[in-house]
Amino acid sequence: xxxxxxxxxxxxxxDFDITLKPYEKFTLDNGIPVYVVKSDEQDTLQLELVFxxxxxxxxxxxxxxxxxxxxxxxxxxxxxxxxxxxxDYFGAHLNRNCHHExxxxxxxxxxxxxxxxxxxxxxxxxxxxxxxxxxxxxxQNMKQRxxxxxxxxxxxxxxxxxxYLFGEFHPYGRVSSMDAYDALQTDTLAAFYKQHYTYNNCxxxxxxxxxxxxxxxxxxxxxxTKWNGESTLIKPELSVAPAEEKKFRIFNDENGVQxxxxxxxxxxxxxxPDFPKMLVLNTxxxxxxxxxxxxxxxxxxxxxxxxxxxxxxxxxxxxINIQTEAGRDVCEATIEEIYKELxxxxxxxxxxxxxxxxxxxxxxxxxxxxxxxxxxxxxxxTLILNGVDENYFYNNIxxxxxxxxxxxxxxxxxxxxxxxxxxxVVI
Amino acid sequence: MxxxxxxxxxxxxxxxxxxxxxxxMAVVNxxxxxxxxxxxxxxxxxxxxxxHLMFGGSVNIPEYDEPLQMAGGENNAYTTSDLTNYYIxxxxxNIETAFWLESDRMLxxxxxxxxxDVQRKVVCEEFKEHYINKPYGDVWHKMxxxxxxxxxxxxxxxxxELSHIENARLEEVKDFFFRYYxxxxxxxxxxGHVTTAQVKLLAEKWFGDIPSGQRxxxxxxxxxxxxxxxxxxxxANVPLDALYKCYHMPGRTDKQYYTTDLISDILGGxxxxxxxxxxxxxxKLFSNIECYHFGTLDAGLLxxxxxxxxxxxxxxxEKAIQEELDKVQQEVIPERELQKVKNRVESMLAFEDMGxxxxxxxxxxxxxxxxxxLMNTEFSNYEAVTTxxxxxxxxxxxxxxxxxxxxxxxx
Numbered sequence: 001x002x003x004x005x006x007x008x009x010x011x012x013x014x015d016f017d018i019t020l021k022p023y024e025k026f027t028l029d030n031g032i033p034v035y036v037v038k039s040d041e042q043d044t045l046q047l048e049l050v051f052x053x054x055x056x057x058x059x060x061x062x063x064x065x066x067x068x069x070x071x072x073x074x075x076x077x078x079x080x081x082x083x084x085x086x087x088d089y090f091g092a093h094l095n096r097n098c099h100h101e102x103x104x105x106x107x108x109x110x111x112x113x114x115x116x117x118x119x120x121x122x123x124x125x126x127x128x129x130x131x132x133x134x135x136x137x138x139x140q141n142m143k144q145r146x147x148x149x150x151x152x153x154x155x156x157x158x159x160x161x162x163x164y165l166f167g168e169f170h171p172y173g174r175v176s177s178m179d180a181y182d183a184l185q186t187d188t189l190a191a192f193y194k195q196h197y198t199y200n201n202c203x204x205x206x207x208x209x210x211x212x213x214x215x216x217x218x219x220x221x222x223x224x225t226k227w228n229g230e231s232t233l234i235k236p237e238l239s240v241a242p243a244e245e246k247k248f249r250i251f252n253d254e255n256g257v258q259x260x261x262x263x264x265x266x267x268x269x270x271x272x273p274d275f276p277k278m279l280v281l282n283t284x285x286x287x288x289x290x291x292x293x294x295x296x297x298x299x300x301x302x303x304x305x306x307x308x309x310x311x312x313x314x315x316x317x318x319x320i321n322i323q324t325e326a327g328r329d330v331c332e333a334t335i336e337e338i339y340k341e342l343x344x345x346x347x348x349x350x351x352x353x354x355x356x357x358x359x360x361x362x363x364x365x366x367x368x369x370x371x372x373x374x375x376x377x378x379x380x381x382t383l384i385l386n387g388v389d390e391n392y393f394y395n396n397i398x399x400x401x402x403x404x405x406x407x408x409x410x411x412x413x414x415x416x417x418x419x420x421x422x423x424x425v426v427i
Numbered sequence: 428m429x430x431x432x433x434x435x436x437x438x439x440x441x442x443x444x445x446x447x448x449x450x451x452m453a454v455v456n457x458x459x460x461x462x463x464x465x466x467x468x469x470x471x472x473x474x475x476x477x478x479h480l481m482f483g484g485s486v487n488i489p490e491y492d493e494p495l496q497m498a499g500g501e502n503n504a505y506t507t508s509d510l511t512n513y514y515i516x517x518x519x520x521n522i523e524t525a526f527w528l529e530s531d532r533m534l535x536x537x538x539x540x541x542x543x544d545v546q547r548k549v550v551c552e553e554f555k556e557h558y559i560n561k562p563y564g565d566v567w568h569k570m571x572x573x574x575x576x577x578x579x580x581x582x583x584x585x586x587x588e589l590s591h592i593e594n595a596r597l598e599e600v601k602d603f604f605f606r607y608y609x610x611x612x613x614x615x616x617x618x619g620h621v622t623t624a625q626v627k628l629l630a631e632k633w634f635g636d637i638p639s640g641q642r643x644x645x646x647x648x649x650x651x652x653x654x655x656x657x658x659x660x661x662x663a664n665v666p667l668d669a670l671y672k673c674y675h676m677p678g679r680t681d682k683q684y685y686t687t688d689l690i691s692d693i694l695g696g697x698x699x700x701x702x703x704x705x706x707x708x709x710x711k712l713f714s715n716i717e718c719y720h721f722g723t724l725d726a727g728l729l730x731x732x733x734x735x736x737x738x739x740x741x742x743x744x745e746k747a748i749q750e751e752l753d754k755v756q757q758e759v760i761p762e763r764e765l766q767k768v769k770n771r772v773e774s775m776l777a778f779e780d781m782g783x784x785x786x787x788x789x790x791x792x793x794x795x796x797x798x799x800x801l802m803n804t805e806f807s808n809y810e811a812v813t814t815x816x817x818x819x820x821x822x823x824x825x826x827x828x829x830x831x832x833x834x835x836x837x838x
Contacts, residue, residue: 008523091774302548364499
């Protein structure tokens with residue numbers, strides 16, 4: 001008979017050697033850097049083009065995201081329908097995303113269809129025509145979507161908390177609006193596109209099962225000309241303007257049965273020495289299922305389906321944001337418990353068992369995240385776009401493995417004072 | 428081609444091993460053949476509530492999550508109308524921890540009153556978050572009730588009403604456990620950096636002595652063919668009118684399932700699909716429209732749902748959908764368009780198979796519906812579909828009598 005009360009032996013996290021599989025780097029004839037992680041286990045690939053076309057660079061609200069979205073909706077040669085048809089026919093996906101600093105186009109396809117997808121991708125990236133009609137449809141549909149979202153307490157809360165943290169005119173705190181959609185013009189979008197989606201601002205990240213002649217193919221479609229001309233972008237200096245007031249209560253739906261609770265404070269960006277340490281403290285506090293917040297507020301009190309604390313990964317400056325949807329009548333009690341947990345981390349040292357568990361959990365989680373070429377290129381992309389190298393990654397791992405309970409308490413004393421946090425409930 | 432080995436323990440537990448030595452990780456997936464369709468109509472939401480209780484400690488291990496996190500692992504679970512699935516991902520070196528945890532909670536739960544008490548509240552908050560406090564959040568409660576007269580798909584996995592969850596008693600929890608959570612009713616899949624020999628040893632060691640239990644023999648009421656169209660009007664505090672249409676479709680193991688799945692892609696799969704192209708882009712009647720189904724094991728619902736552009740009349744929007752449905756019934760779908768949706772499926776299956784967790788999960792699912800090997804032959808079922816099949820199936824599917832419609836008005 002086995003003794004089921006005794007846990008099997010485990011290998012500890014500190015003993016796991018995590019290595020980030022290196023990428024290969026190529027340069028196209030026109031200078032575009034291409035970062036490659038190969039893996040021949042599956043017949044799929046992912047190609048991402050990254051441009052500095054994020055909202056940071058826009059001078060009118062939503063111009064960056066609208067131009068990013070509409071590039072795919074019509075070129076000088078083909079309609080949106082024809083473009084969609086040629087992507088869908090091969091079972092491929094071409095997704096676009098617009099973030100604060102960067103904007104991206106990501107192709108996923110079966111390797112055997114890659115050569116057929118390249119001309120389509122080239123057309124979308126180099127020859128968008130921004131038809132009036134497509135903008136009109138986009139505007140109308142996005143406004144409708146916004147109207148639905150504005151009824152959701154969590155959506156409204158997310159908009160407000162970012163506004164308090166960064167200011168409504170800063171790209172990190174700016175939000176969409178009906179008026180901003182109405183104000184969009186095709187020529188503004190085309191001009192924004194032309195300035196930001198240029199050969200000299202492009203980076204390519206590619207992973208998966210790749211054709212032998214990959215670089216020749218990429219050169220053929222993206223590497224021979226100085227497409228869209230050389231454009232020198234100067235990143236404007238923008239400063240955050242956090243709100244003076246700290247406590248907010250908003251009634252969005254008088255019949256709401258839950259409230260969206262947000263408790264948040266500014267925090268330095270990823271280049272600050274406290275950042276990797278805070279990743280550990282934040283995990284203990286609210287970053288995983290066994291966290292202090294989850295154990296207390298969900299598993300002990302049953303106030304919510306889930307509660308998490310998040311460390312923003314924004315480039316200029318960051319924030320710690322605790323978020324949950326809680327029963328309407330327990331929102332205030334939830335906030336009290338959040339403060340209680342913050343104070344506990346300031347006043348009491350984290351027990352060695354718990355710290356040990358969190359170290360192991362975090363390392364296991366990184367190990368799991370690095371599984372597969374798509375995940376590895378993602379890691380590299382983040383490092384490269386933030387201007388750091390693998391030492392940054394290894395330094396984070398070292399911090400997870402070695403940070404002491406005393407250091408964590410010091411960190412909590414500095415950053416976990418309840419009075420420093422914004423608090424918001426949206427019902 | 429997914430490689431695997433399969434064996435059965437003497438207590439009836441089916442075990443599948445999928446070796447993949449390109450990863451340092453391992454996955455342990457336990458699927459139980461029980462879902463919301465097995466519930467008492469007066470005690471709905473139980474299978475899902477039960478899933479929460481599976482994390483409340485087992486007979487020999489007071490805390491489920493802690494030792495797993497200590498071993499560098501992560502886990503989660505989900506419940507559907509048909510099944511309940513639990514999965515763990517952890518460094519392969521620590522795989523025995525997963526066997527220890529999963530086998531102990533298959534042996535017996537701790538059945539703590541406190542855990543039941545808290546999880547009842549947690550699930551009620553989950554219910555509110557997803558189905559009450561969201562615009563249009565109640566539509567699936569109404570649609571299932573409208574579409575099914577006798578089959579248990581009549582209620583949602585989360586439960587018909589909050590009171591069913593609030594009234595759950597510990598006695599019922601125990602009964603449910605010993606009835607369904609038995610080796611004979613479960614499938615264990617282990618994947619990743621492991622060997623079959625190693626898994627055999629571990630499976631015997633940890634699961635071998637758990638009492639077998641009875642394999643569930645279902646006798647669920649079969650939904651009779653619908654004799655007349657069902658319609659329901661709803662007025663709610665939402666900003667836009669919305670239209671929902673559901674048609675009864677074949678279950679997951681029916682040969683016609685694949686044809687129906689491809690029909691849903693023709694209508695709503697991707698930006699170039701018919702409903703998107705015609706109703707959103709050309710006629711501008713909807714701001715978004717989707718066509719999908721849940722792939723349920725018993726006969727399910729093919730759904731078309733869309734939000735109307737402000738100012739568009741409900742009857743005009745419905746008529747335009749009907750025109751598209753008439754087209755697939757009256758005209759044969761062009762070969763190239765059929766090839767497009769087949770390519771879409773091929774690609775989707777390939778991307779799905781990239782993740783170790785997905786592969787383990789899928790192996791368990793296919794074993795549950797008959798044989799893990801179905802995972803390797805799945806695409807050939809799609810490849811075999813002809814335009815004539817599509818034509819015939821569309822005519823059966825989109826028969827007006829087979830329809831259920833909800834007119835959801837902004838009030």
